[in-house]
Amino acid sequence: MKALVWHGKEDIRCDRVSDPEIEEPRDAIIKVTSCAICGSDLHLFHNFIPAMLPGDIMGHEMMGEVVEVGSGVNGHLKKGDRIVVPFTIFCGECDQCKAGNYSVCERSNRKKEMADKVFGHATAGLFGYSHLTGGYPGGQAEYLRVPFADTTHIKIPDGLTDEQVLFLGDIFPTGWQAVKQCDIQPTDTVAIWGCGPVGQMAIRSAVLLGAEQVIAIDYLPERLSMAEAGGATTINFKQESVIERLNDLTDGKGPEKCLDATGMESHVSFSQPDTIYDRAKQMVMMESDRPHVLREMIYVCRPAGVISIPGVYSGLIDKMPMGIAMNKGLTFKMGQTHVNRWSDDLLNRIAENQIDPSFVITHTASLEDGPEMYNVFRDKRDSCVKVVLKP
Numbered sequence: 001m002k003a004l005v006w007h008g009k010e011d012i013r014c015d016r017v018s019d020p021e022i023e024e025p026r027d028a029i030i031k032v033t034s035c036a037i038c039g040s041d042l043h044l045f046h047n048f049i050p051a052m053l054p055g056d057i058m059g060h061e062m063m064g065e066v067v068e069v070g071s072g073v074n075g076h077l078k079k080g081d082r083i084v085v086p087f088t089i090f091c092g093e094c095d096q097c098k099a100g101n102y103s104v105c106e107r108s109n110r111k112k113e114m115a116d117k118v119f120g121h122a123t124a125g126l127f128g129y130s131h132l133t134g135g136y137p138g139g140q141a142e143y144l145r146v147p148f149a150d151t152t153h154i155k156i157p158d159g160l161t162d163e164q165v166l167f168l169g170d171i172f173p174t175g176w177q178a179v180k181q182c183d184i185q186p187t188d189t190v191a192i193w194g195c196g197p198v199g200q201m202a203i204r205s206a207v208l209l210g211a212e213q214v215i216a217i218d219y220l221p222e223r224l225s226m227a228e229a230g231g232a233t234t235i236n237f238k239q240e241s242v243i244e245r246l247n248d249l250t251d252g253k254g255p256e257k258c259l260d261a262t263g264m265e266s267h268v269s270f271s272q273p274d275t276i277y278d279r280a281k282q283m284v285m286m287e288s289d290r291p292h293v294l295r296e297m298i299y300v301c302r303p304a305g306v307i308s309i310p311g312v313y314s315g316l317i318d319k320m321p322m323g324i325a326m327n328k329g330l331t332f333k334m335g336q337t338h339v340n341r342w343s344d345d346l347l348n349r350i351a352e353n354q355i356d357p358s359f360v361i362t363h364t365a366s367l368e369d370g371p372e373m374y375n376v377f378r379d380k381r382d383s384c385v386k387v388v389l390k391p
């Protein structure tokens, strides 16, 4: 089959690889009908996530048709079923899964020994996201093996298009969880740093969950206008002071809820000297992540507020203003998404036309064009916000 394969820094190719096969009784194989490039795939593309190996298949946002099931799937799936695959693989039986904490499933990471050493305790297996999270082949491919397939799926009813439901596997629940964990009150201002695909989903989620004011921060005009269309007041950080504007918009008190949809590769610019410091330290491998957004959120957040972090961080950050966070009594909430905790609710909201997540798609291409689309997405060329690939 054809698949997008990681060969090294900024080197992803569409290769011919062998088809996946059933390896465990609970496996299923799907024929991928749609998959997407996620913002967090760019961290792999830039080689900022450790434990990728040449030959790894990319992709953790995908859906398709079941073509084969293992003997242990026990009727939960059958050939011909149409499913979205959540990016977090989960067993459904361990203590964490029973508590709904699917992204820290205790059994789905098959490289548990390595992950235990690095993280202290392993987290769940993820598709196409390095050997620290299991080294599972991803879904930017014609076919995908789904481990623990009897639990790791979202069944899609007829009548909904791929484009409407594809993002149930990652960016929609990721934006949703980030807002849910802020415990939104009707008087809240939610400020969202980063208007990429997850930021866009978070904006719509905050509006749906009844925040009084949603403020979105970015610098790309196409992303800012998409944010505005979703109901946000926007701040262009290249043209105005984020901290001044946020204080102006909240009677000088700061937003109660601050959400980091940017993650480890914060924008670098001379007007924000700490970003130059982080970039320099990152280049000599003395810091793995660039936490400018986190520093800014801690500074501007209203005392007793919540900092919510759906953006991906991979390792060590420097110069964190812990004293400010502690004295202001801030709460930090973060984590990979417990996708299936939210899927029934979100699927209903799509079916009831409360939201159509396909608004975020700007580019659709073939799998063969995938390597070039990584460049287009990375450079935000041609007003690119979100790429969907059709294998």
Ligand SMILES: [Zn+2]
Residues within 6 Å of the ligand: 038, 039, 040, 041, 060, 061, 087, 170, 171
């Ligand atoms: Zn993702």
Ligand SMILES: [Zn+2]
Residues within 6 Å of the ligand: 090, 091, 092, 093, 094, 095, 096, 097, 104, 105, 106, 107, 108
């Ligand atoms: Zn589990």
